[in-house]
Amino acid sequence: MKKKIILLIPLFILSISIPIVANTLDEPYIPAWDIYVNSWERKNNILTIETVEGTLTVKPYDFGALHFHLTPLNQNKDKSSYAVIEDFPSADFEVEEDDNDLILITDKYKFVLHKFTGNYSFYNSEGKLLLKEASNKREPVKEDSIAPRCLFKMMPDEALYGLGQFRDNALNLRGKKRELVQFNTQAAVPVIYSTAGWGLFWDNPSRTVFEDNAKGMSFVSDFGNKLDYYLFTGNTLDKLISSYRQLTGKAPMIPYWSLGYHQSRNKYATQDEVLNIAEKMNHEDIQMSSIFIDYFYWQRYGTGSHKFDETIFPDPGGMLKILHDKYQTKAVITVWPAFKKGTAHYDELESKGMLLDGARALDGMIYDVFNPEARQIYWKQILPLVKTGLDGWFLDGPEPDHVSSFLPVNTFAGPAVTVRNLYPLLHVENFYNNLLELYPNTRPYILTRCAWASQQRTGAAIWSGDIPTTFDELQKQITAGLNFVATGIPYWTTDIGGYSGGDPGEEEYRELFMRWFEYGTFCPVFRSHGRRYPGDTKAPNELWAYGKEVQDICTRYINLRYTLMPYIYTLTGDVTHKDYTPMRLLAFDFPGDKNIQDCKDQFMYGPSFLVCPVLSAGVASRDVYLPGGNKWIDFWTGEIYNGGQNIVAAASKDKIPLYIKSGAIVPVYKDSDKTNTPDDIIKILIYKGSDGKFELYKDDGKSYEYKNNSYAYIPFYWDDKMNELVIDTQKGNYNKGKSQEFQLVLIDGEYENIHSVPVKKVVKYTGFKQTLKL
Missing domain, CATH: 2.60.40.1760 (glycosyl hydrolase (family 31))
Structure with a gap:
């Protein structure tokens, strides 16, 4: 009425x-x-x-x-x-x-x-x-x-x-x-x-x-x-x-491989350089899931040509085959929304009034992403590059790059000032939707430099741009990332070591790079990148350039990342199936603890890991606050602490202070091989001190079959008083009935290292409930 x-x-x-x-x-x-x-x-x-x-x-x-x-x-x-x-x-x-x-x-x-x-x-x-x-x-x-x-x-x-x-x-x-x-x-x-x-x-x-x-x-x-x-x-x-x-919009599953380590710098300029780096990474036993090919691979063809210059990349298909087959490594390539005057693609868009004249990025003009026809022309132009077999897309400069030149223009949607913040969303959606149409059962991998509300529905990861190389900046990036993912867009990262500068030959910068690398291990995306000193795009950014000590320490963190992949991939499954956020400011998990409301230098990575980056030079310890309500176990030693207190945590060069919540159940691979699959043998680390639960997620890691119930959640429940673990009936149909080995490890006291704790029991699981005394 x-x-x-x-x-x-x-x-x-x-x-x-x-x-x-x-x-x-x-x-x-x-x-x-x-x-x-x-x-x-x-x-x-x-x-x-x-x-x-x-x-x-x-x-x-x-x-x-x-x-x-x-x-x-x-x-x-x-x-x-x-x-x-x-x-x-x-x-x-x-x-x-x-x-x-x-x-x-x-x-x-x-x-x-x-x-x-x-x-x-x-x-x-x-x-x-x-x-x-x-x-x-x-x-x-x-x-x-x-x-x-x-x-x-x-x-x-x-x-x-x-x-x-x-x-x-x-x-x-x-x-x-x-x-x-x-x-x-x-x-x-x-x-x-x-x-x-x-x-x-x-x-x-x-x-x-x-x-x-x-x-x-x-x-x-x-x-x-x-x-x-x-x-x-x-x-x-x-x-x-x-x-x-x-x-x-829900966040879709991203590829399993994209959660590993990504090697990059500004820039690998030739095919030989890409393959030589891949060979040396293999020789040095440094694992990587992808290598990034940054801008100007198009060279003589001009920005926006969307093709390799054969004088520097003579056989892109052959290069990709070697990376895939010999090194089990993916290739990610940079693309821009810009077109240099005089190129065929520029002329096509300009003739239809679909360039934003005066709005610049790199050495070209950007296309009118607000125009649906312009978006389709952009995709048609880039399609031959897409079909070369590249694995991921590094969408640079979508803010757009030179914002001041963008603001005075008129777009298809009206004056740029009225829609100024939307460019990154529409650009990445154009890519994502067309990739899905072309490869409907393959998860795209997209990394881009900016975002607006709802961008999580593309599954794109965001990196924080061309930031300085200082400890002060590392601190700023921690709060920047935590507030960014708190908006509901879960995948975010930084250029490890910062972008603009840093000399791998200087001890001071080596320390910063190493501390940043330790932090980056626990970001949703794990990628090293930067334009190192003297900034001419030829300075190295590979671990061996930082000396043996840094190389050894950072390699161990790469191996730790791959060891933790069952846990990390579960967090990714939870993003899609449970609207979870993997990198978490402390108010996510401890809302009743007023001490953590403005805690700027600690965060949770999933439900179990309290991560405490080192943010100063020349220190071997840092203050840590352990949230109240449970006990905390030092990941490196097994030492137990009560929650609700401040402690001084040891932080030698090779150790980021890292604590596990009591009652945590953490699935890990029994080794750190990047070729592990979700169906390989998994150790289940059980941290005594509280009851706990965890649902291990599995699917094929690459397709959208999870939408058809082809996934698995395997529930684990720990009764601390009874020393009893229940592995409950599997949810979902992925490999149900197929036997998988779980090695159960009970953490109940100090240890030399996590790998020294013996396996308590081996279980063959086929998807049905088991109750086990430990």
């Missing part, structure tokens, strides 16, 4: 602007109306409210999200979104009304709109106030764009995380201000979550300023014709991210 409310003073004051002025929210706010709500009706399972400002639609989703969409009186209705994957059915809800409020109620939350002020309060299903909208003053400016803005009041003790990758060394975003724009080394993702149990996706791709101060938490965008955002509820960060991914 449509409800009517008498409007006493109908006065619209929504801003219409192209605001280059400072984004501020004035106070106090006095409404320019006596009543805000004119009428409301429930239609098509959406609550539509006619207000003095325009039409407000409120749509609840059954996975704990709510869409808030306000179209001003003088604006066209536009409900399009680049991020939301489909128009999901609305959740069941009830509407109640009293003299003061209009109330929408679902089984997960309550939305209470005050009929006189126009502000609302957002409660969870238990009646706890999550978020309260404060004054929203909107000043009229001109024509066909508004300055969308909102201001919220929050609780003093809640912490905020997300918004993407920023180099300001901020973790908890309370009291912080950020300008959400894209450029090399910064990725703006307008998604934020609170430890109080709510999240928000601000669905606006123009420049947006976030600020939290004494007035409250605000978002203010430069352009838009609507006020459009989504709220999420959930009592953990994992549940909030799950709600966000259901709205904007």
Whole structure:
């Protein structure tokens, strides 16, 4: 039924602007109306409210999200979104009304709109106030764009995380201000979550300023014709991210091999150089899953030609065959969204008006990624390169590279300033969707330099760009990465050692590279890259260039990475099947511990590993906080510590402080061979001190057959008091009934090294429940 409310003073004051002025929210706010709500009706399972400002639609989703969409009186209705994957059915809800409020109620939350002020309060299903909208003053400016803005009041003790990758060394975003724009080394993702149990996706791709101060938490965008955002509820960060991914797209499985070690530098310039490096890596017994071929392999053909110059890469197919067959190594190649004037591809796009004239990257102009036809032409042009048999795609410069030259142009979607943050999303989606169409049962591997909301649905990994080579930068990268993955985009990495500079012959830099390498072992993607001193693209970046000590230590960490692959691949399976986040700021797992809300130099890698990077030169120890609630075991020695305390952790050159949560069940390979498959013999490390559980994930590692139930989750349950392990019935059909050997290892005290702990029992598992005493 449509409800009517008498409007006493109908006065619209929504801003219409192209605001280059400072984004501020004035106070106090006095409404320019006596009543805000004119009428409301429930239609098509959406609550539509006619207000003095325009039409407000409120749509609840059954996975704990709510869409808030306000179209001003003088604006066209536009409900399009680049991020939301489909128009999901609305959740069941009830509407109640009293003299003061209009109330929408679902089984997960309550939305209470005050009929006189126009502000609302957002409660969870238990009646706890999550978020309260404060004054929203909107000043009229001109024509066909508004300055969308909102201001919220929050609780003093809640912490905020997300918004993407920023180099300001901020973790908890309370009291912080950020300008959400894209450029090399910064990725703006307008998604934020609170430890109080709510999240928000601000669905606006123009420049947006976030600020939290004494007035409250605000978002203010430069352009838009609507006020459009989504709220999420959930009592953990994992549940909030799950709600966000259901709205904007699940993260697909990535290739198994992509979780290993990637060798790269700026740059391997010839085919001979690529093969010589592969041969020496093999000779030095340094494992790698891929080698990267960086830019200008096209040389005489020009940027955007998308082909190898035969004078430096005479036989790309033969090179790939050697890499694949002899070295069991993949090849990843750089591509750019740019075209040099005078090339055939430039001419084709330019003749159709599909280059953004003046917008530069490298030595060319970028294509109009907002134009669907331009995207298909780009793909048609690059298709011959794709079909050479390359294994992965290194999408460089998609911010786009020279942002200042991009902003003045007009795109297919309108002025670049109105959609400025979307370029990386549309570029990587173009690649991913076309790769799927070409190879429908092969998982693509894509690494790119920037991201926007919903990019997790492409499975692409993001690296943090051309960063400096200092310990200070390493610290900044830790907070940048943790807040980036906290937005819901799980795969992220840095150039190990930093990008710009660093002399492998200097002892000071060798120490930094080694400490960064130790940290990189526990990032979602493990890749060394950089333009080393003197920066002429010929300086080495291979482990042997850093001296024998560094080579030996870093090789051991590569081997550790491959040993941990059953654990790491399970985290990847959990990303897809359970909306998990592998690299985790501590609030994911210890939300009740206030000591960790702004812990900038520690994180969890999966449910078991507490990783504590060394961030200073010349030290052999560092302070570590062990979160409360359980015991912690030193991974290197087996020494046991109580949680809830600070300790001084030993950190010799070859040791990153690394602790395992008591009760952890960690599957590892019995050796560190990169050619291991999910079906090889796996050791199950069980850390005494608490009950524990873990579900080991397996599939074929390369196809999409997991979508047809061809995967396995094998549940392990540890009863610490009874010293009893239950291996439960397999979930999923992958290799069900086929025998697999598990070697059970009980960790109960100190040891010389993890490999010295004897196997307690050997089990043949065929997919059915077993109960074992240890």
